[in-house]
Amino acid sequence: PPPETNAPLGRFYMSGEQAMSLLQRPLGAAYELLDNETAAPYHQPLVDIEQQIAGLVSLAESSGTPTRLVRLALALGLDRFDLNVFLIALAPQLDGRFSKLYAFLQDDLTRKRPSVSLILDLLCPPTPERLLYLAHFSDDAPLLRHRLINLAAETGVAQPPLIDQAVFPDERIAAWLLLGQYQPPPDLKDALAYRPTPTPNIALLPEPQQLLLIKAAAGDDTLALVGRDRLSRETAVHLIAQQRQQSLLTLNLAADSSASPLDSIRLLLRDAQLINAIPHIAGWDAILKDKAPPPDLLKIVLAHPDQVVISGQKQWQLHRTARQRRLQWFRFPLPDTAQRARLLAHFLDGAVQNQSDRLALAGQFKLTSGQLRDLVETARDLAGQNGRNLQAADLFAAARAHSNPRLTTLARKIKSQYVWNDLILPGDQITLLHEMVNTIRSRPLVLEEWGIGKKLAAGAGITALFFGPPGTGKTMAAGIIAHELGLDLYKIDLSTMISKYIGETEKNLERIFTEAESSNAILFFDEADAIFGKRSEVKDAHDRYANIEISYLLQRMESYDGVTILATNLKANLDDAFTRRLQFAVDFPFPKAPDRLRIWQALLPPDVPHDPDLDMERMAEQFDIAGGNIRNILVNAAYLAATNGQVVTMEHLLHGTRRELQKMGRLVNERDLAISKGK
Numbered sequence: 296p297p298p299e300t301n302a303p304l305g306r307f308y309m310s311g312e313q314a315m316s317l318l319q320r321p322l323g324a325a326y327e328l329l330d331n332e333t334a335a336p337y338h339q340p341l342v343d344i345e346q347q348i349a350g351l352v353s354l355a356e357s358s359g360t361p362t363r364l365v366r367l368a369l370a371l372g373l374d375r376f377d378l379n380v381f382l383i384a385l386a387p388q389l390d391g392r393f394s395k396l397y398a399f400l401q402d403d404l405t406r407k408r409p410s411v412s413l414i415l416d417l418l419c420p421p422t423p424e425r426l427l428y429l430a431h432f433s434d435d436a437p438l439l440r441h442r443l444i445n446l447a448a449e450t451g452v453a454q455p456p457l458i459d460q461a462v463f464p465d466e467r468i469a470a471w472l473l474l475g476q477y478q479p480p481p482d483l484k485d486a487l488a489y490r491p492t493p494t495p496n497i498a499l500l501p502e503p504q505q506l507l508l509i510k511a512a513a514g515d516d517t518l519a520l521v522g523r524d525r526l527s528r529e530t531a532v533h534l535i536a537q538q539r540q541q542s543l544l545t546l547n548l549a550a551d552s553s554a555s556p557l558d559s560i561r562l563l564l565r566d567a568q569l570i571n572a573i574p575h576i577a578g579w580d581a582i583l584k585d586k587a588p589p590p591d592l593l594k595i596v597l598a599h600p601d602q603v604v605i606s607g608q609k610q611w612q613l614h615r616t617a618r619q620r621r622l623q624w625f626r627f628p629l630p631d632t633a634q635r636a637r638l639l640a641h642f643l644d645g646a647v648q649n650q651s652d653r654l655a656l657a658g659q660f661k662l663t664s665g666q667l668r669d670l671v672e673t674a675r676d677l678a679g680q681n682g683r684n685l686q687a688a689d690l691f692a693a694a695r696a697h698s699n700p701r702l703t704t705l706a707r708k709i710k711s712q713y714v715w716n717d718l719i720l721p722g723d724q725i726t727l728l729h730e731m732v733n734t735i736r737s738r739p740l741v742l743e744e745w746g747i748g749k750k751l752a753a754g755a756g757i758t759a760l761f762f763g764p765p766g767t768g769k770t771m772a773a774g775i776i777a778h779e780l781g782l783d784l785y786k787i788d789l790s791t792m793i794s795k796y797i798g799e800t801e802k803n804l805e806r807i808f809t810e811a812e813s814s815n816a817i818l819f820f821d822e823a824d825a826i827f828g829k830r831s832e833v834k835d836a837h838d839r840y841a842n843i844e845i846s847y848l849l850q851r852m853e854s855y856d857g858v859t860i861l862a863t864n865l866k867a868n869l870d871d872a873f874t875r876r877l878q879f880a881v882d883f884p885f886p887k888a889p890d891r892l893r894i895w896q897a898l899l900p901p902d903v904p905h906d907p908d909l910d911m912e913r914m915a916e917q918f919d920i921a922g923g924n925i926r927n928i929l930v931n932a933a934y935l936a937a938t939n940g941q942v943v944t945m946e947h948l949l950h951g952t953r954r955e956l957q958k959m960g961r962l963v964n965e966r967d968l969a970i971s972k973g974k
Contacts, residue, residue, distance in 0.1 A: 363472050363569075370568035371441045376431055379418055381443055383409050384464040388473070406449050408461035415458070432457060441565045442480075443468055468569075477570050480562055486550035487563065489572070490543045495533035498641050499526060499664050501634065504625070505534065511623050512538035517597055520606040522627030526665035528606045531625060532575050535604060542572040549578030556582050557592055564599050574599070579607030587614045597622070630664060632657050632739035638664055642671040643685075652687035658739040659780055660694040660815045661856070670697045691781035698783065699813040705806055706785035709819070711774025718768055718775055719893045719922060724881055728772055731759060731879050732779055735858060757858045760823075760874060762866035763883025766923025769862040772881070773819045782858075783816040790825035793844075800826075800844045808851045816857070823861040824869065849873060886922060891915040894922045898929050904936070905943035918952055920959075928955050 352365055368378050386393040387407065394407035401413055409417075411432055419425030431438060438444050442465055448454070449461035467478050479487040497505055511518055512535040520528045536543040546563040548556055560576060567574035576596070582588050588611060596603050597620055613622070630638060635657035647653060662670065673693035678685045702708075718725065735757055742748030748755045761769040770786070777784035792803040811818055826844060852859050853876070861877075863869060874880060886894060892915035899905065920928075931951035936943045956963050 363475070366571075367443075367468070367472065367569060371443070371565060372437050373443075376418060376428060377436075377438055377443075380414055380431065380438060380462065381464060383414055383417065384444055384462040385469055385472070388464060388469050403450075406461065408449050408463060410449070410459055410461055411446070412458040414462060429457060440561065442562065471569060477566070479566075480554070482553040483546070483559055483562060486547050486552040486554075486559065487566075488545045488547070489570075490545070492540060492542050493533035493536055495530050495537055497530070497534060499530045499638065500534070504531075508534050508625065509538050511535070511625075512602075515600075515602045516621040516623045517599075518602065518604045518623050518625065519611075520604065520625045520627060521608065521610050523608050523629050524627040524663045524665075525608075526663060526668065527627040527630075530664075531627070532573075532604050532606065535602075536573045539573060539602070542570065543575055544570065544572040545575040545577055547578045548576065549581040556589075557595070560592060560595060564595070564603070568601065573602065573604060575604045575606065577606050579605050579611070580609045583607075583609060583611050586610070587612045590614065629661055630667075631743050633743070635660075635662065635667060638667045639671070639690075642668050646671075646675075646685045647687065647690065649687065652690070654739075655736070655781075656687070656690050656694060658736065659782060660698065661813075662694065662697065662815070666697045670694050673697065694815070695781070695783050698815040699810055702785055702807075702810045702814045702816060705810060706787045706818070709770070709774055709777075709784040709786050711771070711778050711784065713771050713775050713778065715775060715779075717897055718771055719886065719890050719897060720768060720772075720883065721890075724883070727879065727881050728776065731757070731881075732776055734878070735776075735780060756852070756855045757879075758852055758877045759858075759860045759879035759881065760866075760869070760877045761860060761862045761881050761883060762869070763864070764885050764921060765864055766921030766926075767883035767885060768922055769883050770819070770821070771922075772883070773817065773860050773862070776858075776860075777817045780817075783814070784819055785811070785814070785816050786819045786821055788822055789820050790822045793825055801847045804848055804851060808855055811855065811857060814857075818855075818857065818859045820859070820861045823863040824865050845873070849876065888915050891918075891920070891922075891925065894925050895929075898922070898926050903933055903943060906945065909943070909945060909948065914948060914952070918956075920955070924955050924959065928952050931955070 352362060356365070364378075367373065367381075373381070387397070395404075397409050397413065398404045398407050400416075401410060411429070415425050415428060419428055430436060432446065433439065439446070444465065445463045446457070446460040447463060448459075450459070452459070467480060470476050470478060477489055479489065500508070508531050518535065520531055522528060532543065532545075544563060544567045546559055548559065552559055554562070563574050563576065566572070579588070582592065586609070593613070596605065610626075632654075636653050639653045639657055643653070670690065670693040673696060674689040675685055677689040677692060715725070718728075720728075738755065738757070742751075742755050761772060763769060773786075774784055787807060792800060792807075794800045794803065807818070826848065866874075866882075892911055895911040895915055899911075928948060928951040931954060932943050932947035935947045935950060941947075953963055
């Protein structure tokens with residue numbers, strides 16, 4: 296028997312008469328369709344309301360401010376049926392009574408959202424053809440492709456058929472329509488950024504480039520911005536948005552996001568159309584594969600009806616992509632020396648008047664616009680901490696700090712306070728080292744302003760070979776050059792780069808040079824003879840791969856746009872063809888007695904308490920050792936004197952000499968020590 300009308304399980308019961316009535320309805324007929332006589336009183340009010348709405352829409356368009364609903368329909372290509380579906384789903388957001396009304400129409404008080412079936416009943420004629428409208432609820436149709444609606448089960452059924460699924464409006468689109476407030480999608484919260492019409496700092500861009508960007512902004516071509524200078528790219532995007540008098544909506548493909556790149560870009564393009572913003576796709580490099588983006592993704596971008604801006608570091612290619620619009624390229628490489636000097640002057644705003652200091656900094660440090668901006672702020676912080684006005688030394692210290700710090704994980708940073716007077720070498724070698732410094736300083740003038748760099752087949756870097764016995768000042772000289780130029784010095788032991796596994800040596804070297812490209816540092820390769828032996832005829836696989844390693848290092852040194860110094864103890868072990876390709880070769884000879892005397896005198900600081908009768912001449916004459924050994928002896932003697940609470944005496948020097956000779960594996964002539972001690 297049927298349950299009582301008000302029984303709690305009444306909605307789960309269907310009588311036999313009801314079942315027969317459903318079976319007798321023709322396919323596609325609407326449930327409980329009103330006859331014409333009953334429906335007639337409702338027709339005219341509906342016509343009146345439609346006319347009122349049309350009048351309001353026309354008034355808004357004539358005033359130049361079309362309604363957001365009209366903009367939604369036009370931007371996303373919605374037809375009348377799509378728009379009505381969205382409005383039916385949106386109605387409960389406007390008035391809670393619609394939830395009860397939908398439950399009543401669906402004969403189920405738990406179903407407060409319209410189902411696909413109810414929407415078809417409301418919008419379609421009672422014929423089988425109404426099932427064709429189900430195509431509007433497919434994934435590639437505008438409603439779901441643009442995520443205007445979501446389909447979900449509102450009943451206890453896990454996977455109900457399509458016609459029984461409830462239709463929900465997108466909450467963000469609803470908020471924008473009703474309140475005019477834009478919020479990024481939750482799955483793009485960290486990847487999507489909205490910015491009202493920006494004001495660019497156009498001083499960061501060369502004037503010719505500004506004019507080209509302004510011209511491009513007047514059209515609807517897709518714009519590709521590529522290059523390592525991120526701040527310049529961002530400034531260009533801001534300039535384009537300003538010229539178009541639009542806000543900016545930026546999607547960073549390199550940021551963390553739960554959405555796929557394809558869905559992310561679709562949402563970006565959708566939202567940009569709705570809020571009248573320029574869509575900017577940043578981090579384009581993240582999706583490149585074999586120097587090209589996925590074709591389906593690029594197709595969507597190029598099919599967008601409005602201008603789209605793409606930006607990234609790497610140059611990319613188009614592979615068989617059908618295009619509906621042109622693609623314009625704008626390149627933003629690292630600024631050259633003249634541009635760096637101009638940017639420094641702009642960021643300093645008169646704080647450092649000496650133009651030569653700015654030119655020196657611009658010439659030595661290849662930095663991006665953003666790094667130049669940041670280093671000026673860091674330099675101001677350094678000057679403030681020291682209670683002084685901004686000085687060139689602060690700028691150089693900040694420039695080193697803002698160069699790539701990751702090289703420290705692959706090489707050892709050498710901090711040197713030595714000056715030219717500390718280096719004891721024959722006069723011609725000192726002159727040659729000064730010539731090397733002057734060459735490094737003159738690179739911007741010669742290579743860029745004079746145009747010599749355009750004629751060089753290889754790289755424009757400076758390469759040098761320091762050769763000589765251990766302890767003769769090779770590392771000291773490299774440190775003095777770095778200190779003179781205000782650059783960092785990184786020391787790499789080449790013997791640790793060599794691997795017995797094929798290809799590993801090249802990988803180790805590549806990591807060094809890759810990180811060094813943005814480090815603005817001098818690379819000092821010690822123990823170079825570990826890899827550069829005399830090239831021999833290839834007799835086996837080992838010889839062949841050894842020569843490959845040598846050739847690879849030669850190639851990377853020539854292409855490296857910086858200063859590379861190789862140090863070896865035995866020049867005879869180096870390949871002659873290799874040494875001919877180096878710009879400088881500096882001999883560090885074993886010091887003779889006069890030079891050793893100068894080293895003894897130079898390495899003893901004036902603050903060290905010592906016996907005035909120290910016989911440095913005798914130490915220089917009797918002990919045939921290099922400067923590095925002399926330094927060790929003086930350090931050991933100072934520790935001995937400090938331990939005994941005395942000043943440094945000849946006894947301490949001789950004891951230190953004995954220990955140093957023993958460490959070197961040389962015989963100790965006690966007679967020489969005794970004679971010296973007796974003096």
